[in-house]
Amino acid sequence: MAMRYTFGGDEHLFVECSEAMSLHAFFASLSMTKAIGEAGIKGITEICPANASFQVKFDPDIIHPDDLLKEVKAIETAASGAAPVISTRIVEIPVFYGDPWTHETLMRFRERHQDPSGTDLDYAARINNYATVEDFIAAHAGSPWFVSMVGFVSGLPFMYQMVERQRQIEVPKYLRPRTDTPRLTVGHGGCFGCIYSVRGAGGYQMFGITPMPIYDPTQTTSYLRDFMVFFRPGDIVKFKPVDRDGYDQAVEEVDKGLFVPPIREVRFDLAEFQKDIDGYNAKLEGLLHGH
Template sequence: MTATRRERLADDALLLHLGAETPPIDDATNARVHRLAARIRAAAPAWLRDLVPAYASLAVFFDPDAIDASDVERWLDAQLADGDSATVATGSRCIEIPVVYGGDFGEDLDSAAQELGITADALTARHAAGIYTVAMIGFAPGFPYLSGLDPALALPRLATPRTRVPAGSVAIGGAQTGLYPRESPGGWRLIGRTPLRLFDPTRASPSLLAPGDRVRFVSIDADAFARMDAET
């Protein structure tokens, strides 16, 4: 495993680039990012403060009072040199996300299906049939970018983003699907909504999903949504 480029983000952070940062999205490169992150977490060096995986890069935050950046670079080079020679468990989970598709919960479902040349039911079924991977968390706290979308469901973003997207919205943007953790502006196509709280700063782990997790969407009805929403 090699880094195509390495840069210093700050006095306490380094960024390792493992592949191209531009589309098309490379799932194999993203898997390498998560394997490297797992190796570093397993080693648990005392100076490590945080790891932030992205699609093709890994940010490594360290304690500058405990170690010099050059020593961190040498240590990371050794991890990269080992490549995939040792198997390290990524600790990934498979999490089910209940979703009401369409109607007031996913106002773009019908138009998206029409654009794709399929029925709304077919779009729902194909979206829910996938097993997705949290490639990275970004854009907003707790927003998961999910790889694994059926290429036939890829849709361009809206020409004019909405000023308000409801919290929990499930959406398609390009070749990705994702979930809006809180109300915010956004330009992805809204196809459904989950009652789960994707980000809660009062929880021990504020983000429900973490990079490397696997995700399954499970279709539910509005009554089930109301019950679950009241319980969360």
């Protein structure tokens, strides 16, 4: 679809790239926000990309809304033939699936769940047609995820699984939101995965927990000293299942300032990815581990 433009109040331009989330819609949002940022348009104060849309905040005393709209539409026209390629990074995130902390929490809120008789992992495995929870975890951790936006609460990444649509994990949110979710819970709602950056309310299914802080307003975590939020849109995430010992060891390394997640700079080509999704994902994972 052509991009849809609407104004929000006097200071915001909202641009909808597509009515449905897809990697194409996400790339359109990411490439447009990057191009708008590089254009140096006077009067723009903030650019915020989202899953399949973006918002531009501007000062109407500096640039008239109609002039801003004209500038952004010109960028859309110029970008329409561009190859969907981005420079980004891939990061490996350890996950302790079926951990005791999310398990204790989900048992406290069972009356708010679609299937009170089991766990969130049991339910997700069953409705996605996996024979066992272990098979489901293998699918969840088996392919990478794109960070399509960061927000809702500080530092929380929304992630979109990099597989064909028919293979994507889909799980509805809880019937009623919880009033508690452990910090660093790896969750899922609809087609989106997430990591809860702070403890608090939430409605996503809970699959596990990561020992890796992704938001640190004190900026004392070794890899968050330059910026308190770890994720940025376009990041590629590969989950690595760990057991209790692996989790405890990583927590200890974080506490001692020794933990550094494996990260590699990569160039991602959407057209090449779509030619051979599994092969391209394997290549990305090989780059992560220096193969």
